[in-house]
Amino acid sequence: MEPEAYHHPDIICQRATALAELAATVDNTKNRQAREHLLDFMERICRTLQPPRPAELKVINGTPDE
Structure with a gap:
């Protein structure tokens, strides 16, 4: 993995x-x-x-995110 990859948001989140x-x-x-x-x-x-982007918001625990 390239050094820059360690700073990518997906890698940090993982x-x-x-x-x-x-x-x-x-x-x-x-x-x-x-x-x-x-x-x-x-x-x-x-x-x-x-x-989250508005199109990606999902219902969590039966309550829609606003």
């Missing part, structure tokens, strides 16, 4: 998602807060890098 999936496997109380911070961080990264 890596953040992989970290969040790893964090989700942590079950003990000591690491629960760290896991929650990592999941939140991953969500913010992906949302910032790939904001």
Whole structure:
């Protein structure tokens, strides 16, 4: 992979998602807060890098996004 590719939004989002999936496997109380911070961080990264376009918005949990 070219060095520039590491900075591509899709790659960053994929890596953040992989970290969040790893964090989700942590079950003990000591690491629960760290896991929650990592999941939140991953969500913010992906949302910032790939904001949804109106045509791509879907119904989530039975409620349409606005």
